[in-house]
Amino acid sequence: MRELISNLKEKILSEIKDSDKNTLEEIRIKYLGKKGEFTSILRNMANVSKEERPKIGELINQTKTEIENKINDKIEFFNKKELEKRIKQETIDVTINKKFIDMGHRHPLNQTMEELENFFISMGFSIIDGPEIETVENNFDKLNSPMDHPSREMSDTFYIDKDLLLRTHTSPVQIRTMLSTKPPIKMVSAGRTFRFDEVDDTHSPMFHQIEGLVVDENINMSNLIETLNTFIKEFFGEDMQTRYRPHYFPFTEPSAEVDVSCFNCKGKGCKVCNGTGWSMELLGCGMVHPNVLEACGIDSKKYSGFAFGMGIDRITMVKHKINNIRLLYDNDKRFLEQF
Ligand SMILES: [Zn+2]
Numbered sequence: 024m025r026e027l028i029s030n031l032k033e034k035i036l037s038e039i040k041d042s043d044k045n046t047l048e049e050i051r052i053k054y055l056g057k058k059g060e061f062t063s064i065l066r067n068m069a070n071v072s073k074e075e076r077p078k079i080g081e082l083i084n085q086t087k088t089e090i091e092n093k094i095n096d097k098i099e100f101f102n103k104k105e106l107e108k109r110i111k112q113e114t115i116d117v118t119i120n121k122k123f124i125d126m127g128h129r130h131p132l133n134q135t136m137e138e139l140e141n142f143f144i145s146m147g148f149s150i151i152d153g154p155e156i157e158t159v160e161n162n163f164d165k166l167n168s169p170m171d172h173p174s175r176e177m178s179d180t181f182y183i184d185k186d187l188l189l190r191t192h193t194s195p196v197q198i199r200t201m202l203s204t205k206p207p208i209k210m211v212s213a214g215r216t217f218r219f220d221e222v223d224d225t226h227s228p229m230f231h232q233i234e235g236l237v238v239d240e241n242i243n244m245s246n247l248i249e250t251l252n253t254f255i256k257e258f259f260g261e262d263m264q265t266r267y268r269p270h271y272f273p274f275t276e277p278s279a280e281v282d283v284s285c286f287n288c289k290g291k292g293c294k295v296c297n298g299t300g301w302s303m304e305l306l307g308c309g310m311v312h313p314n315v316l317e318a319c320g321i322d323s324k325k326y327s328g329f330a331f332g333m334g335i336d337r338i339t340m341v342k343h344k345i346n347n348i349r350l351l352y353d354n355d356k357r358f359l360e361q362f
Contacts, residue, residue, distance in 0.1 A: 275309025
């Protein structure tokens with residue numbers, strides 16, 4: 024019996040030695056399984072003397088465990104080899120040159136627009152969007168624009184038909200807001216605007232504006248000046264001076280144009296400002312005309328308001344010392360990559 028076990032053991036061990044990973048499992052089933060050869064040996068136990076039986080039983084168990092371990096060791100050996108092979112294949116060489124990826128970024132106009140909006144949000148204004156195709160009513164009529172005002176001319180405005188046009192300013196968003204919201208109102212709106220302009224260094228048929236509107240009881244000119252002065256100092260620098268010059272807009276009364284210290288010389292006088300020390304006409308502003316309030320159903324005896332507007336293109340150009348508006352629309356990467 025001992026010899027039988029010993030021979031079987033030798034046979035199995037030599038099979039294990041020559042096996043690959045797939046045959047190992049077959050060997051396990053063939054010899055150690057329920058119908059395996061080791062189990063059938065037990066049938067011969069009847070021939071073993073009573074005293075010997077426990078010892079033979081123990082020997083069988085020991086041998087089975089030994090073979091089991093051998094199989095497991097070999098499986099582990101194969102697994103380890105596979106893993107090593109995989110690690111070798113999947114290793115990333117971090118020193119290899121990566122392909123250069125050309126990342127885009129926001130356009131300088133969008134950067135300026137976002138900075139302006141963020142500033143006015145911090146001052147408690149809400150941001151309102153409006154459509155670029157507007158009604159003549161919202162773009163001109165409700166803004167108190169005289170029927171013979173030159174801006175209404177076909178030569179100045181892109182008309183779609185007699186009632187619709189591409190908005191010439193962002194002011195119609197103020198009209199829409201006043202028609203849909205009761206005072207107090209405190210909003211800004213930024214976006215694209217369109218005028219029939221020939222392209223030159225400072226003009227483009229499409230440009231960008233941001234407009235603000237405040238309507239409440241007891242709003243007066245000093246609220247307007249305080250708001251705009253805070254804006255200019257916060258946005259362009261503490262040392263900026265402002266100058267309000269009387270002007271005419273149909274939708275505000277009184278109206279003013281705002282000049283600020285020259286961005287280049289800060290007021291000393293230089294070539295950029297023609298020696299005046301001022302950057303001219305950065306903003307337009309004024310007290311909302313009572314006709315505009317009434318056209319929107321707001322009681323002009325109870326409420327008053329101020330409005331202001333400025334060109335985002337102009338501010339971007341001044342801020343980055345860009346001398347030609349075409350650069351903002353040419354999409355030349357050599358230019359845009361500088362921002
Ligand atoms: Zn200057």
